[in-house]
Amino acid sequence: MFQRIRSAALRGIEAIPVEIEVDSTSGLPGFSLVGLPDNAVREARERVISAMRSCGFYGCSTRMTVNMSPADLRKEGAAFDLGLAIGMLAATEQIRIANLENFLFLGELSLDAKLRPVHGILAVAANLARYAPQTTLVVPYENREEAVCVETLKVIAPKTLEECLNGLQEPERVYCSGHECHLASATQNKTADFSQVYGMAAVKRALEISAAGAHNFLLVGSPGAGKTLCARCLPGILPAMRRNESLESTIIHSCAGMFDSCSGLMKSRPFRSPHHTATVASLVGGMKLRPGEASLAHNGVLFLDELPEFQRAALECLRQPLEEGVVRLNRALGNISFPASFVLGAAMNPCPCGYAMDNRRDCRCAPETIKRYRSKVSGPLLDRIDLQVSVPSVPIDESRAGEAGESSAEIQKRVEAACEIQENRLKDRKNFRNGHLDGKTLKDILLWDREAENFALKAAEKWRMSHRGYDRMLKVARTIADLRQSDKVERPDLAEAIQYRALEATWMN
Ligand SMILES: [Zn+2]
Incomplete structure (x- = not known):
């Protein structure tokens, strides 16, 4: 007989409904699978038949045809095993289950019929809750915390x-009920605290501005001056995640197979710091169509230590997500995109x-070497960095005193x-933080007077700012004014914002 089973596949972080159709007819025993499956799905046949046998069913004694639709969607991984097994058992009338169409199945089977966890369950659960809330989601036990994050959904999680x-x-x-999963949610990430950092007022100020308005920053200074320590303190001052941000970020981690079952939905903003050997694919994603570091940092911070x-190529590929907040990948079977709105x-x-900027030690580099070293950070990239901060090296006795x-x-x-000021100002916007504004909105919210505007224009001319650099400087000034709770952007706000572009002016001209 014919049986249809519901399952789902991932495209980027989007869950796409997949139907597994199983047709069992009399004739020579055989098995054919159509619908563009990759090797993993072909191998599923062997796993599924073994698992069925180990439960005491017969495996493949009829002529069986399996089709997975939509046919043009690439299906990979072993997440269809469970649906396939249920479909084959029902089609051969070895089991009878009422209302099978009310269930959606995901899970990998081992040869001895145990269920193994799969990626992206949260994306599927969130999608179901939105478009088919009556469905019961069936997932492996180890995925249960992920599935019950979406509280309204009915979930079964067998072993x-x-x-x-x-x-x-x-x-x-x-x-399953959702209670158990949130037990551990009180445990907070332990990050470094700014109270451990002596001195360095200018760096702290810049990071405060970055956290408040989502502005990109670059810290330049001698080894050991405390750049990395300060950056590591940043997660502790980032604003709380809004509910939709939290769901979005957790879905991305779920699709990357990095869901943390102890904490449920993410409570704090992600802080990703990939090593400098990171490849293009690991930064922007694409390996097995999984999200990369830029997407894992979505709604949080992507920190690149030792930038040059x-x-x-890896740095240049960050330019597009920095502008658009999204990573677009062209693949043979269509384009996919991952959200990637992060602070760089x-x-x-x-x-x-x-030691080129150090008063206490001499630099041994030739001017040409320094030039080559700095040129590794391209102009267009530096142009997108709003807060360029030199970190002075301070003698220990002075700073500890x-x-x-x-x-x-x-x-x-x-x-x-x-952050609340920004949210109230642009209530209807998803991305309300100053760093993400477009030029048109920016003009409307500066509320500056003629004198301040002239001051900014003159400075832009003197410092030879690009149009992008100028707009970005104004956004920083807006955040500085927000930090002192002022409606108007005034001259001191602009003056502070302008000096954060000083490195660009000295390095590039
Ligand atoms: Zn040097």
Whole structure:
């Protein structure tokens, strides 16, 4: 007989419904699979038949045709095993389950019929809750925390094929509840705290602005000056995630197979710091159509330490997501895109030896070497960095003599207040933070007077800013004014924002 089973595949981070059609007819035993499956799906046949046999069913004693639709969607991975097994058992009338169309199946089977976890369950669950809320989602036990993150959805999470078949007879008795998953949600990520950082007021100020308005930053200074330490404190002052941001970021991590079952939906903004050997594919994604670092940093920070050590090609491919907030990949079977709206943070030495901007040690680099080193960071990339900060190296006795700084929690309060101002100003926008604004909106919200505007224009001319650089400078000024809770952007706000573009002016001209 004929049986149709619902399952799902991922395109980027989007869940696409897939139908598995199984037709069993009398005739010579055989098995054919159509609908553009890749090798993993072909191998599924062997796994599924073994698993069925180990549960005491017969495997393939009729003529069986399996079709997966839509046919033009590339289906990979082993997530269809469970649906395939249920379909084959139902089509050969070895099991009888009422209302099979109300269930959606995902999960990999082992040869002895255990269910193994698969990627992207949260994307499927969120999609179902939106478009087919009556569906019951059937996933492997190890994916249960992920599925119940979407609280409205009915979920069954068996450990084996046998447990699954029993559960389907009386689904009401085996629904998972969402409570257990959020037990561990109170445990916060431990990050460095700004109270441990002595001195460095200018760097702290710049990072506060970055956190408040989502502005990209670059820290330049001698080795050991504390660039990396300051950057590591940044997660502690970022504004809280909004609910939709949290769901979006968790879905991306789920699709990358990095869902943290202890914490459920992500509570704090991601902070990703890939090593400088990172390839283009690992930065922007594409390997097995999985999201890359830029997408994992979505709604958070992508921090590149030792910026000039990164491959030039890897850095250049970040330009497009920096402008559009999305990574677009062209693949043989169509285009996919991943959200990638992140704050780019970076740190570097001013020269190969590291001491070109240091008063206390001599730089041993030839001017040509320094020029070549700095040119690894291209003009267009530097143009997109709003806060360019030199980190002075301060003698230990001087810095430790001063008082320890404010705690991250205190700074975060100001950041959160500035963020709320931005949110209220652009209530209907998903991306309300100053760093993400378009030029037209920017003009409407500056509320500056003629004198301030003239001041900004003169500075732009003097510093030879590009149009993009000028707009970005104005956005930073808007954030500085938000931090002091002012409606109007005034001259001191602009003056501070302009000096954050100083490196670009000295390096590139
Ligand atoms: Zn040097």
